[in-house]
Amino acid sequence: MNNEELKNSITQILPSATFDESGEFMSVFISSEELLPFMKELRNRDELFFDYLFCETCVDWKDHLMMVYFLNSKTHKHNIVVKAKITDTINPKIESVYDIWKTAELNEDEIFDLFGVTFLNHPNLRRLFMPEDWPGFPLRKNYVDDNMIEL
Amino acid sequence: MGLKDKLEFPGQVHETPDGSFIVSQLDNLINWARANSMWPLAFGTSCCAIEMMHTVNAKYDWSRFGFEVMRATPRQSDLIIVSGTITMKMAPVLKRLYDQMPEPRYVIAMGACTISGGPFFYNTYSVVKGIDHILPVDVFVPGCPPRPEALLHSMMALQEKIKNEPYFRKAKEEAK
Numbered sequence: 001m002n003n004e005e006l007k008n009s010i011t012q013i014l015p016s017a018t019f020d021e022s023g024e025f026m027s028v029f030i031s032s033e034e035l036l037p038f039m040k041e042l043r044n045r046d047e048l049f050f051d052y053l054f055c056e057t058c059v060d061w062k063d064h065l066m067m068v069y070f071l072n073s074k075t076h077k078h079n080i081v082v083k084a085k086i087t088d089t090i091n092p093k094i095e096s097v098y099d100i101w102k103t104a105e106l107n108e109d110e111i112f113d114l115f116g117v118t119f120l121n122h123p124n125l126r127r128l129f130m131p132e133d134w135p136g137f138p139l140r141k142n143y144v145d146d147n148m149i150e151l
Numbered sequence: 152m153g154l155k156d157k158l159e160f161p162g163q164v165h166e167t168p169d170g171s172f173i174v175s176q177l178d179n180l181i182n183w184a185r186a187n188s189m190w191p192l193a194f195g196t197s198c199c200a201i202e203m204m205h206t207v208n209a210k211y212d213w214s215r216f217g218f219e220v221m222r223a224t225p226r227q228s229d230l231i232i233v234s235g236t237i238t239m240k241m242a243p244v245l246k247r248l249y250d251q252m253p254e255p256r257y258v259i260a261m262g263a264c265t266i267s268g269g270p271f272f273y274n275t276y277s278v279v280k281g282i283d284h285i286l287p288v289d290v291f292v293p294g295c296p297p298r299p300e301a302l303l304h305s306m307m308a309l310q311e312k313i314k315n316e317p318y319f320r321k322a323k324e325e326a327k
Contacts, residue, residue, distance in 0.1 A: 130277070131240045138276050149280075151273035 001047065001078045009048060010080075013041045025070065027081040032067065035084045036095040042071060042082070043100045049073045050080065053101035056108065058115045060141045065092050065117060086117065096122035114139040161314075178318050185229075186313040187217035189257075189306070192228035194248065197235030199262040199296040206299040218306060225251040230309070232302075233286070236264040236271060237279045246285050257313070259305055260288045263295045270295070 001009075003026045010017055010028055017038075020027040030038055042050045055070035065086040072079050086092045096119035097104045108119045109128040116137035119125055127134065136143050161183045162175025195203055206213050207221060214220075222228040225248045237245055249256070260282050263269025268280035282288060289312060292305040 129240070134239075143276075145276045148276050149273050 001076055006048070006078065006080060009045070010042075013045075014038050023081070025079045025081045027083055029083050029085065032084045032086045032094045035067075035082075036097070039069070039082070039097050039100055042080070047076075049075055051075070053097065053103055053107075056097075056104055056111070058111045058117055058139075060089075060115065060139065062141050063089070065089060065115065067094055067111075067117070069097070092117045093120060094118075095120050098122055113137070116140060179314070181318045182314045182316065185255075185318070186310040189218050189230045189309075190220060190222050190228045191218060191230040191232050192225050192248065192252070193221040193223050194231055194245075195234045196237065196241060197262075197264065199234035199264070202296040202299060203232055203234045203261065203302060206302045211299040211303065213303060213306065216303065216307060217310070225249070226253065228252055229255065230257045230259065231286075232259045232261050233265045233282050234261040234296075236269075237282050237285075238277050239279060240277070242279050242285055245282070249286050255318075257289045257309055258282075258286050259290045259292065259302075259309060261292045261294075261302060261305070262297055263293065266291050266293060 003021060006026060007019055010019075014030060014034060016030070016034075018029045020029065042048050050071035050073050052072045052074055053069060054072050055068075057068050059066045059068060067084040067086060069082040069084070070079070071082060084094065086094055092115075094117060096108055098108065098119075099121070105123060106128065108117075108122055109124070109126055111117050112119060112122075112125050113128045113130055114137055126132075130138065136145070138145070160175075161179035162173045164171050164173055195201075205211055218230075225231070229252065231249060231252065233245065249258070260266050264271060264278070265282045268275070268278050271278035272280055279285065290305045290309050292301050294301055297305075
């Protein structure tokens, strides 16, 4: 499917979705509440069939957090980026996509570790890289560490 | 001191018709044996560890200078070469390994990361800024990473140190 066809099918699933085609892959912007049903449609519809989550990450934009999911379809060979906005930066929460793509487990552990996003219904949410008792989330813009020497 | 002096036996051999006897100090004799049979711990965390592996293997072969086998357990080793970045998460593990080594034990800090944090000194939350915050270091080897020759030189410097320290008095002082 090319980008126009993807746009049409996605608009049918979620009319409120907005698009951005300036990057390498087309991006779809949604809100964090509509993530899980939307992702299930992307995974299960025959004409979309995004069966591979090849990257999952997060971006801190100070006033909100943006979850980013990079999806690929092995059968149709098309890609898409789904961006879900989390407005609550103090206690950010989003549904886990572990039930759809198993690979999300460690990706979400890492995002929890470094950004502090809590994933609901995640099988084993834990610190992945940082020590268990580490205070704060290092990749957040408002992170402060007294031991860090800034240049 | 040349290489010959380093390898030489510390004492005088006196020939007699019935055989020969040796006059030496026990400190020197034991230190001579200890310095020429160091057993390093197989421990490495980053690219310095790759350079250390080269030093172990055939091309440089540190066994020639008496470093012999690498041990996979701290309980059988008396030297730890900290080769590579030590992160805050690794620090307790390293401390524990060091604590498990039997006395007398020695530490070589190999490379910029272990000396000061090196390239990770600024703007990093996760790297220990020098392993001398956790362990007492005997020899520092600068470099990023140091060449195998530099590592060999540092280990020979450690041998010098071992040969010149009083073994029995050291044990007594530490018992206090």
